[in-house]
Amino acid sequence: MSTTSQKHRDFVGEPMGxxxxxxxxxxxxxxxxxxxxxxxxxxxxxLGQFLLLKKDTEMFTDWLKDASGANSRQAGTCAQCLKEWCxxxx
Amino acid sequence: MSQFVENPAHLSKSRLKxxxxxxxVELPPVKSKKEVYVGLHLQHIGQKNAxxxxxxxxxxxxxxxxxxxxxxxxxxxxxxxxxxxxxLLEHGVKAGPIVAxxxxxxxxxxxxxxxxxGHGCLNGVEKGVLYSDSxxxxxxxxxxxxxxxxxxxxEETVKQSDQAQQGSSQVELCFQxxxxxxxxxxxxxxxLFPSGSQSVMPDGESSMSSQAFSITHMVEEMESRRSLSxxxxxxxxxxGSNVQKHWSRSNRLDMPIVDTMKNQSLYYxxxxxxYEWKMxxxxxxxxxTVKNMFPNTDATTTGIYATRRRPIKGAAGRPVQYAYxxxxxxxxxxxxxxxERRLVPIQIQILVFLIVTCLLYLIYVCVEDNSFGPSVAxxxxxxxxxxxxxxxxxxxxxxxxxxxxxxx
Numbered sequence: 001m002s003t004t005s006q007k008h009r010d011f012v013g014e015p016m017g018x019x020x021x022x023x024x025x026x027x028x029x030x031x032x033x034x035x036x037x038x039x040x041x042x043x044x045x046x047l048g049q050f051l052l053l054k055k056d057t058e059m060f061t062d063w064l065k066d067a068s069g070a071n072s073r074q075a076g077t078c079a080q081c082l083k084e085w086c087x088x089x090x
Numbered sequence: 091m092s093q094f095v096e097n098p099a100h101l102s103k104s105r106l107k108x109x110x111x112x113x114x115v116e117l118p119p120v121k122s123k124k125e126v127y128v129g130l131h132l133q134h135i136g137q138k139n140a141x142x143x144x145x146x147x148x149x150x151x152x153x154x155x156x157x158x159x160x161x162x163x164x165x166x167x168x169x170x171x172x173x174x175x176x177x178l179l180e181h182g183v184k185a186g187p188i189v190a191x192x193x194x195x196x197x198x199x200x201x202x203x204x205x206x207x208g209h210g211c212l213n214g215v216e217k218g219v220l221y222s223d224s225x226x227x228x229x230x231x232x233x234x235x236x237x238x239x240x241x242x243x244x245e246e247t248v249k250q251s252d253q254a255q256q257g258s259s260q261v262e263l264c265f266q267x268x269x270x271x272x273x274x275x276x277x278x279x280x281x282l283f284p285s286g287s288q289s290v291m292p293d294g295e296s297s298m299s300s301q302a303f304s305i306t307h308m309v310e311e312m313e314s315r316r317s318l319s320x321x322x323x324x325x326x327x328x329x330g331s332n333v334q335k336h337w338s339r340s341n342r343l344d345m346p347i348v349d350t351m352k353n354q355s356l357y358y359x360x361x362x363x364x365y366e367w368k369m370x371x372x373x374x375x376x377x378x379t380v381k382n383m384f385p386n387t388d389a390t391t392t393g394i395y396a397t398r399r400r401p402i403k404g405a406a407g408r409p410v411q412y413a414y415x416x417x418x419x420x421x422x423x424x425x426x427x428x429x430e431r432r433l434v435p436i437q438i439q440i441l442v443f444l445i446v447t448c449l450l451y452l453i454y455v456c457v458e459d460n461s462f463g464p465s466v467a468x469x470x471x472x473x474x475x476x477x478x479x480x481x482x483x484x485x486x487x488x489x490x491x492x493x494x495x496x497x498x
Contacts, residue, residue: 063195
């Protein structure tokens with residue numbers, strides 16, 4: 001049994017399309033608002049940032065912690081979620 | 091401004107270039123080193139400092155240039171994107187595009203790398219000093235403090251402390267400044283190696299299983315250490331590192347545990363049975379040992395979750411389902427069945443059809459056929475049947491009629 005959550009599975013299971021930032025695993029209401037304030041209003045924008053960092057989960061977690069104030073667990077979950085999405089669809 | 095001009099070696103390459111151009115001096119080839127620029131600068135422009143320190147000029151220039159090359163422009167925020175990328179590449183980091191959003195991250199990374207390099211260099215020198223001149227403690231203390239530079243308070247404390255204590259304080263200083271990670275690493279590694287050698291590994295196993303064994307042996311050692319009740323520092327260090335390790339490996343722990351169980355089962359049951367048998371056989375004893383290993387897991391959440399695998403149907407005492415439910419019927423077949431029930435069965439339909447055809451044929455024969463043979467015979471038969479009946483009736487009537495007629 002994997003340790004992924006239902007949110008993670010929902011996100012990774014299909015193309016993200018126009019989903020909101022809060023659809024990302026690990027990103028809740030508060031973090032979502034903070035990201036939107038910075039201009040990351042959709043999940044694909046965050047994906048863009050992830051790709052800019054060459055899909056490096058460590059750098060992405062650092063960035064996310066700086067940008068939104070996420071803790072290590074949340075940032076790690078989000079990075080893992082995006083990585084798996086990329087593996088499946090990119 | 092010329093009075094306050096520094097030594098040309100302190101100027102940046104671009105500044106030297108612009109100075110040379112301003113004095114209409116021919117620029118050397120673009121990729122030449124800074125020393126060339128400095129030399130040209132000194133040659134053509136001529137500085138006060140250069141004149142004064144003529145003898146030490148080259149040494150200074152070389153030292154400064156070497157220093158600058160070593161530190162590699164220590165201000166990441168002042169670098170251009172390309173320079174930042176090059177600097178990161180020198181440290182072995184392949185950076186992606188340096189854009190507005192990524193620049194801060196890469197600068198931070200470069201700073202970290204520079205700091206770790208600097209610390210590494212400093213530590214090497216410190217330890218060399220420590221171990222080389224152990225007798226002259228005062229001098230060592232002063233040299234170290236000068237090299238440390240940043241923490242002036244510690245200089246004073248070290249100077250003021252007794253000579254007897256200086257050795258330990260120096261060691262503490264080294265450890266404190268040399269990075270908090272190192273003592274734990276040393277402790278861990280020292281424990282890992284003996285544990286690794288003690289582990290039962292008859293074959294040259296893969297690295298994965300060796301890692302798995304080290305985890306289990308570390309865990310066993312934790313248990314033994316708890317029972318012995320060692321110092322709190324080592325426990326804390328171990329737990330901290332273990333928590334980190336287990337946290338990072340919590341996702342992958344299922345695999346190593348599975349592998350360890352598999353390997354152990356190989357020793358327990360030499361006969362090759364199915365994989366599920368192995369799992370079930372070793373599951374109970376492993377589970378108990380796991381429970382025994384972590385009697386006080388609540389205190390330190392190591393994050394190990396050994397979930398029990400679902401037993402196979404029919405093997406673990408679960409009753410096998412013999413009665414299977416009816417096959418699902420599609421709605422179209424249901425409709426067909428209903429329709430068939432209401433209509434008359436086919437066989438009866440055929441019978442009726444045959445009887446009707448026979449009757450029709452007879453009628454056709456009677457009507458169409460002109461020859462009297464068969465039809466007359468048929469008709470006579472019919473009429474005979476009917477005549478006989480009528481005849482009887484007539485005789486009955488005639489007997490009745492003459493009777494009443496006689497009576498008149």
